[in-house]
Amino acid sequence: MLMKLLDELMGRMRFRVQENQRAIVFQNGKLLSIAGPGEHVLPNWRKSLEVVPYDIITGAVFKSPYEKPLFDKLPDVAAKHLSVFRTGRTEVAVIERDGRPFDVLPPDSKLTVWADAGPWSATHIDISTDLRIDPDLLRRLVLAGKMNIITGATVAEGHAGLLFIDGVYVETLEPGVYGFWKAGRTATVKQIDLKRQSVDVTGQEVLTKDRVTIRINLAAEYRVTDPVLAVSAVKDFSDSLYRALQFAFRKTLGALSLDQILEKKVTIDEEAAGKVKADMAAIGVEVLDIALKDVVLPGEMREILNQVVAAEKQAEANVIRRREETNATRSLLNTAKVMAENPVMLRLKELEALEAIAGRVERLTIHNGTGGLMHDIVKLRDE
Template identity: 55%
Template sequence: MWLLNILTGMRKVTVSETERAIVLRKGRIHAILGAGEHRIWARDVLERHDLGDPVFTSPLAEALMRGHAELAWAHLTEMRTDAGEIAVIERDGRLFEVLAPETRRLLWTDAGPWAVTRVDLSDGFAVDRALGDRLTRARMTHAMTVVEVAEADVALMFVDGALAEVLEAGVHRFWTAGRTIVVKRVDLRWRAHDVTGHEILTRDRVSLRVNLAADFRVVDPVRAVTAVRDFEDALHRALGLAFRKTLGALTLDALLADKLAVDAEAADAVRAEMAELGVEVGAITLKDVILPGEMRDILTGVVAAEKAAEANVIRRREETNATRSLLNTAKVMAENPVMLRLKELEALEAIAGKVERLTVHSGTDGLMNDIVRLRD
């Protein structure tokens, strides 16, 4: 046989079940060989393709489709998408590839069977839930955007810079399709915002720092996101400016005397400004007033002096009351000798309780006559 091949200028090639081969004769496409043994000219060029990779990739692809259409359709399947279309390709019932708009794919027909599901993007960018679940399980999410929105949040979806949809809680999927999709999540719960170390100059030109806190929540997420670049930063500025204006009109003594009045005075301006941005502001609190070191020392001295003066007044008042009480007692004793004698006995009892032994020189009769006898 080999001698016959040499004499006839032929050669034998074998193509396996998992292969296909393109025969080039004199530089032109001649045939596509399936599985089996084939005889070709010795000078023919053979281009082998493994069906393990079902996508037909070859520099001969365009020439084959243009000049040998019948031969190509006998072995290849073409998948093509329009500008506003996405195609989901399945191979033997399993997801194989997602084609973006204006994309063409050539597949070996024998590597199938093939099926295609086409999605018209003019109907919207949302991905069918069942199809989206299949693509997610197959980890084929490159052609879509997956958005997960928590229970207390909403999400604003911008497509090519324009607001397209407000997404509620749940999982949402959208075809990217060559577009830029940006999602901004907004928390609708009550939150606290702190303004720390805000410097203020009071009316009497005392420089101090204050710490503020405000409770807020977003009631209109579209306005909150689109009206300003950052609504929390806007709240921060509004709190700072309102309290700077309010506290700057007060003296230090007035500020320290009633902080709650200052809170109520500045709150309305902040609430009105933030309501225009779709943000509801609740309680606003002036938490701390921090004085500079020198002023703190001065105020500490003033407070110490005031307390010392108050203590001195109280001490003098108590001394006066004690003196008045002694005077009254003396008057009672002068007018009533019995009371005087009772006082003497009390003093004697107090003395006797503090010593171990008490000696009375005048005897019992003298003690009773001199101390106990209650008469003039």
């Protein structure tokens, strides 16, 4: 308290600056100096002194309206306490603080920091010819969360990444993680799946040659062999394949009758597949397999066909029945001829018949003519 009263009597100001602070000192509104850590005593007649403190640890970046006046009026003092980083028109700079990424400056930028908040370093990168970021640097920036001017892209396994700069194709990227500088130009990566894929065309209506409307379901398997051509030749190559399948099968099946389509269901794919494969090969897509999965008939046509099939099967059954009856009659005729020519065979048949009958009844009385089998048996018994 006594010291404060003494300072006021002597017209001076006493203030303390901590290690984590710096202070800009003004006298009568004019820049006087930048005060470092410690206790300071300065003349303060008529309370002309003003002190503005700054925390250089939490506020390492110097953002102040006094920046330009400091460098203009007190260049040596400003150079001692402040570090300035700048970038050119075609470069970016990675600013590091104590060996760790602190900030990334885009082209034509400036960053002013407190020198004692460092140590500071800057890595300048020319982006005039290549926007790609070194993988090691990219990992460091990602871990530090400094992605403000970075576009990231990941190309998955089994895919090709097409790199476009401002809409112009540049190169094809292998699977991996990539980063590109956002610095006046736009980098985009379009992923193209190179694995085997399938496309289904369901419920496609076709009018046959005999004016029957049917619905067909198609399936095709394909893979991209030239991703650059597949992307540049058409807007959407999968949609192009879908439409090619529609048109090819509609044209092919429309020239056939319903009966021909049903008869050639297994082989009809080959007639349409050739043109589809040739058209798609021209845009970098290899069609591996095409299948006509289903042919769906209208309800009334399905009933008619069921009746036709039932009639055909009934006719086939009648033919088989007649053939078997004929075979049975022919067999009986042959048997009768054998028995007529061989009396012993006839007698054996009679014995078999008697054996079958005797096995089913308790008592059997037989009346037979003198020329019959039983007459012979009696004669044998008498003897």
